[in-house]
Amino acid sequence: MSGGVSGRREPGGARPPHRLGPAVVALGGGHGLSASLTALRHVTERITAVVTVADDGGSSGRLRAELGVLPPGDLRMALAALCDDSEWGRTWRDVLQHRFTSAGDLDRHAVGNLLIVALWELLGDTVEGLDWVGRLLGARGRVLPMAAVPLQIEADVTDADGTRVVRGQSSVATAPGVIGQVRLEPADPPASPEAVAAVESADWVVLGPGSWYTSVIPHLLVPGLRDALERTTARLVLVLNLSPEGETAGMDAAAHLDVLRDHCPGLRLHAVIGDAAGVEDLDAVRARAEAMGARLVIRPVGRGDGTPRHDALRLAAAFHDVVDGFVAGP
Known part of the structure; x- marks a missing residue:
């Protein structure tokens, strides 16, 4: 190009x-x-990265369930991929990607997920919060969510016992069987x-x-x-x-x-x-x-x-x- x-x-x-x-x-x-x-x-x-917002596992899933926010994990990864190729950009990328290891509530939370959610709460605007993180990283581009609300993936999965409905991104991704039609909840998200x-x-x-x-x-x-x-x-x-x-x-x-x-x-x-x-x-x-x-x-x-x-x-x-x-x- x-x-x-x-x-x-x-x-x-x-x-x-x-x-x-x-x-x-x-x-x-x-x-x-x-x-x-x-x-x-x-x-x-x-x-411009347009990112899925249906993750319900790990650190993202926990923050989504506790705070009712968009799952930040995939958004964080996209921001990290666009970081400035300098010591400043790479350092902040590593900070964003760092995960805590502890015996408490912070275990496996990514620093970037917490930072993004904190900005969302302070600013009251999802896109503005992501733009602020992008500026911190010197990101070579912009990261946006694909929808304005958290989404749930639902799929028809068929195995030897027949067809069943599986809900949740992490469950669909690991469900044994053949995936058929996939849907979103809500069905008509903004x-x-x-x-x-x-x-x-x-x-x-x-x-x-x-x-x-x-x-x-x-x-x-x-x-x-x-x-x-x-x-x-x-x-x-x-x-x-x-x-x-x-x-x-x-x-x-x-x-x-x-x-x-x-x-x-x-x-x-x-x-x-x-x-x-x-x-x-x-x-x-x-x-x-x-x-x-x-x-x-x-x-x-x-x-x-x-x-x-x-x-x-x-x-x-x-x-x-x-x-x-x-x-x-x-």
């Missing part, structure tokens, strides 16, 4: 400086979103207005990688955000996982695309990035991608050590290839 890609103008009609790059919105949660953000930092300085505005004004939107049912698909189930994704003039890029994990055990890459289409039939993609090591049937995946309006881009985006993690520089190169391909044409 390069600054010359974007034809958008900043308020007042001035074209943004070339070095800033295109406006990119990355949607997801947890480690998958962190991988996208770390790669995108090599591509552009105009990054989207974050800032997240909707970011998607509508973006040049590119990146979805995935990450836990498919609990980090990727939930963005498509918030009506305001889904509508923004369907009407935005931005080009949408989907990043496939490198291998099936927990909640998608036994699913190949083609099935991941089927699930995405089933949950949001109106979604149109422009590119699907995958690694040959994680795409078993290239023809099947290419056909699914083309049915959604996208071309399949196969690049080596995994780490060299063979672990199923995306390499930041390789993924950044794949993003560059995608944008350069659209600039140059077929």
Whole structure:
């Protein structure tokens, strides 16, 4: 991606400086979103992370249950991924990520979770609180929640005993069996207005990688955000996982695309990035991608050590290839 890609103008009609790059919105949660953000930092300085708010486990789950706030954990991880690459930024990133070990109530709480919630209580504004943490870190971008209220994930899970309803992100992610339809509670949650505005004004939107049912698909189930994704003039890029994990055990890459289409039939993609090591049937995946309006881009985006993690520089190169391909044409 390069600054010359974007034809958008900043308020007042001035074209943004070339070095800033295109406006990119990355949607997801947890480690998958962190991988996208770390790669995108090599591509552009105009990054907005839109983060899931359905976590109900660990430190986030405890704070959510005790205080009725949005779960801060995935938001904290996104902020840490965008921290300034200086001693100041890295130090505050490590502070944010630090977890206490004790025999008391602080055990396993992340410092960043407590800091974010404290700012929310002091300021009375979720987005403003996240912006303050971003300034503390010197964050190279902005972090926003996808919805204005905490969400609960509900899924139909089928095993040898039949189909049952499983509730809660942590329970869905670890439930034995095959996950079918996923829903949110409340069923019609208000989207974050800032997240909707970011998607509508973006040049590119990146979805995935990450836990498919609990980090990727939930963005498509918030009506305001889904509508923004369907009407935005931005080009949408989907990043496939490198291998099936927990909640998608036994699913190949083609099935991941089927699930995405089933949950949001109106979604149109422009590119699907995958690694040959994680795409078993290239023809099947290419056909699914083309049915959604996208071309399949196969690049080596995994780490060299063979672990199923995306390499930041390789993924950044794949993003560059995608944008350069659209600039140059077929």
